[in-house]
Amino acid sequence: MFKGVVAGLGLFLLCGTAVADEAALKAKAAELTAEYAKELKAAMSGAMAKGGPLGALEVCNKQAPKIAADLSKSSGWSIGRTSLKPRNAAAAPDDYERKIMEGFAARLARGEKPDTLVSAATVEGRGGKTFRFMKAIPTGEMCLTCHGANVAPELKQKIAQLYPKDQATGFKLGDLRGAFTLKKIVDEAGK
Numbered sequence: 001m002f003k004g005v006v007a008g009l010g011l012f013l014l015c016g017t018a019v020a021d022e023a024a025l026k027a028k029a030a031e032l033t034a035e036y037a038k039e040l041k042a043a044m045s046g047a048m049a050k051g052g053p054l055g056a057l058e059v060c061n062k063q064a065p066k067i068a069a070d071l072s073k074s075s076g077w078s079i080g081r082t083s084l085k086p087r088n089a090a091a092a093p094d095d096y097e098r099k100i101m102e103g104f105a106a107r108l109a110r111g112e113k114p115d116t117l118v119s120a121a122t123v124e125g126r127g128g129k130t131f132r133f134m135k136a137i138p139t140g141e142m143c144l145t146c147h148g149a150n151v152a153p154e155l156k157q158k159i160a161q162l163y164p165k166d167q168a169t170g171f172k173l174g175d176l177r178g179a180f181t182l183k184k185i186v187d188e189a190g191k
């Protein structure tokens with residue numbers, strides 16, 4: 001009986017710690033996402049102002065992957081963007097990301113606010129227990145220039161050249177464009 005209580009208490013403490021850890025991971029992931037979004041936005045608006053959509057396309061092509069890579073390196077997290085209809089084939093979702101984005105899209109269609117579409121969970125991953133965080137990216141007005149239904153012909157041509165497998169056009173204002181996706185292994189396999 002005493003043993004049972006001790007075991008129960010142990011379990012409670014363990015679970016309590018896990019919940020606290022997850023809350024801290026979620027807060028950190030949200031902070032990194034905000035930083036990543038801010039850097040992307042700054043690079044994009046600067047490039048649009050300077051070189052118009054064509055110039056911005058080049059910047060996006062080179063800068064977007066670099067911003068994600070730099071932030072991943074400095075933070076120790078895996079940070080990127082994904083989409084059910086990716087432009088860069090390297091941004092294609094895994095099964096987990098696909099499921100979460102399908103959920104986001106359904107909730108968005110039901111009228112939920114894009115800002116509330118966030119998912120955080122610890123799951124079994126290939127490298128061990130992995131904390132995963134995702135946040136929806138809605139389609140804004142400016143995004144339609146390069147992701148909308150009527151992309152200008154010269155832009156379209158350049159996009160096709162850079163991304164022969166592009167799927168990221170035809171979006172409407174307010175559609176789910178994709179999601180930020182962050183990962184961190186929290187417990188390596190076998191430990």
Ligand code: HEC
Nearest residue numbers: 053056057060061064081083086087088091143146168178
């Ligand atoms: C000037 C053209 C341009 C504009 C404007 C633009 N994008 Fe993109 N977008 C791109 C390019 C090019 C890529 C591929 C970048 C890469 O190679 O990683 C991309 C990639 C993405 C991705 C990553 C997933 C994927 O499909 O590869 C998301 C998400 C995204 N854009 C969302 C947006 C949103 C939201 C906006 C508006 C706030 C926006 N984009 C505006 C050109 C643009």
